Amino acid sequence: MKLTKQERAWILYDCGNSAYSISITTALLPIYFGMFKSGESMDLGYFNSIASILIAILSPVLGTIADYKDKKKRFFTFFFILGVVFTAALAFVPYGKWQYLVIFYILTSLGFAGANIFYDSFLVDVTTDERMDKVSTKGFAYGYIASIIPFGISLGVVYFTGMDKLLGYQLGFIITALWWGLFTIPMLRNVKQIHYVEPEPKPVVNSFRRLGKTFLNIRKIKTVLIFLIAYFFYIDGVGTIIKMSVPYAEQVLGGDSFDMFILLGILLIIQIVAFPFAIIYGTLAKLFTAKRMIIVGISTYIISCIFAYFITDISQVFILGILIASAQGGIQALSRSYYAKIIPKKNSNEFFGFYNIFGKFAAILGPLVMSLTTDLTGNARYSILSIIPLFIIGLIIFILLPTDKDKIEAIE
Template identity: 25%
Template sequence: MTAPTEAGAPSTDPDQRRREQRGWYVYDWANSVFITSVVTVLIGPYLSNLACVSAGAESAEACLDPSLALTPLGLDFLALHPNALYPALTTVAILLQILLLPTVGAMVDHSRYKKRWLFWLALSGSLCTAGLYFTTDGYLVASLLFVLANLLYGLSIVVYNAFLPEIATADERDRVSVTGWGIGYLGGALLLAVHLGLVVNADALGVGTDGAARIAFASVGIWWAGFTVMAIRPLRNRYGALAARVRGRPRVGESLRQFGHTLKDMRRYPNTVLFLLAFIFFNDGVQAAIRYAAPFATQDLGLEEEALIITILIIQFVAFGGAFLAGRVARRLGSKNTVMATLVVWGALVAAAYFLPAGNVPLFITMGVGIGLVLGGTQSLARSLYSQLIPKGREAEYFSLFQISDKGSTFLGSLTVTVAVSLTGGYRVAILSLLAFFVVGGLLLWRTRMREGIVAVGNEVPRNL
């Protein structure tokens, strides 16, 4: 590990900044495979299958029996249907992140060794993911490893994002954030293509569907850990005023008190708060649209799994190019205007989804292309804009709030979709209802005075805002 240097400003040496930026990109390449392959595609069916077998169901059709129930650790009050295990575990992981992100963010800002935090969080998460390879005897160990891996992934992202203001100047921030996001999509797409090939040919290879999934989990863990080692080497440890006051290791109690002060202090930065509110709403729409595209496709549009697999891959590859396209547009229109433009496209996409005819694969794939074009731009430029609104030396704390907003907004979207599906029996109205999140988020972003907010926290105002 490199010796820490005081203070969070980027290096004045362009070559040094580029070296650190390349390392930072590699961590996006390293961790994105966890979300793409494990969370989005493989872990849900794998856990459901383990849970169904444990509940006594002999097939997926038999597992639809509403009388089936799991009683984890023999506790009746935890009883749930086997098919509800995956969403329940996802909810637990999100709640744990919301509880722990502020503590970890504050402790990282009190530490002089940010690289060490990133390394151990990523390594622990990758080991939990690789450990899923050995989960053949029941669902409990697999459930625990998935929750831990999900939690550690979220914590590592807070530390990773906190490096952004330290490795890029105000004018470089959009380019660096967009590049990292785009490279992450490319890495996730490449390994996902291998995994999908493995799953589709599982029987021919003699490993079975669950065996193929376990091999994929192991490869994700190895990929995540290996590229993390490469990522952290060029990065440098820097610390701000909070860490300068701490002798020895940061203490949990002191870090929590500091986080409380931060929440009170945020009242001095109304534009930072307004941006976070805007992000909660429009990110809510983005996450819900992605999360519920699969059941919408299978239940309302009657599409086969092969069409979904093809569309997921297309979205990943298009999102790689879309992130860079958004960066180029931002250099002309400004970052804030570009994000608002992507929200208009998102609104048009969810409105058009309502009218999609059942069984039309080309139109569904076309919609996937549209999602890929705006997906990376919305998320990467939002991260860049937020990084401009953070006081120096408190990056991890403020990015923990950003991550909490990301996770917390998942609840709002899921609740809206749940209510809409309950009332209508399908996902068409549910997807259409997401239009409100893009409208409200766009209006709040429009009301955010970025220049005023950047000056208020003491940062340099970029040329293309």
């Protein structure tokens, strides 16, 4: 499938922000936070939940306002700049001031997630329904493979400066910010809002009115409503594993035999493995439908959580990583494109605002449950089991969805 200029520019943004996802969300920052707040890396789950609450509250409101003509790009640019600036600023937090580190991290998370609201909704502007699954999965796939370059460079810097030294991680934050910024330039230049609501007087007041109307009417759109409920549960588990995998492995395998650099190396390999699997998910979705492939992805995560409970050495973490990598990109990409095909395009930001509020409120629950389970039981292993019910509930509800060929009449 030959990509258009707009599709390429959209995919390149995924190549940029994926560097943030692996370096800040998953790998470097959790370790860095553990150095600032010794022995309490699982506490990061609480702060992940705070960041998720903020973006969940903002998502539907911002999405509704951004549906007006020429607004989407402006909101995207603001949150992108917020994320990039504070990602670089993480490097300048004085040692021991973990409170400032947390504040900066929450701001980076707000920028990353806020920009993604509008980035995801641009999918309806850059491609057609028939190409959405492919384009969406290519975004995640190329994002994975591209992110290994800045992450690999950061790992090399961390290794040569010393795993227990701050400098390597600080340079890693700056490298990530620069990479994210560079790959956003084509998106800013070439992607434009095609579907929109015409400007009107009192846009803020009318946006809230439309938001309220959509909130009431979304209950009548059976496919969208059921999907969002299912998505709330299963994406919670996906996001939790992305954010909490390093703190979990550190807690479970901690000790003299634990080598954090090897764990980071495994994460790098996982990014490489995730690339072909994301492409495969997009191809198989055309053959077996996106719905069936999302079910496969959820099932894979359930198996991964059970396996994670029993890991005893770093080699088993590698096997676990392969399992997760086989589903991670596919389930996220197909969820995004599945949703994009069942919503009214001119209200895409508004509906993706709800998509993100369900996803972000879900992201509050998982890290919080893992952190609480660890604190209450004193055993981090139980925390990974505590998120299995989220996948199971999401799977059951998702199975109730109509098949991909069943279309809905979207409420305009």
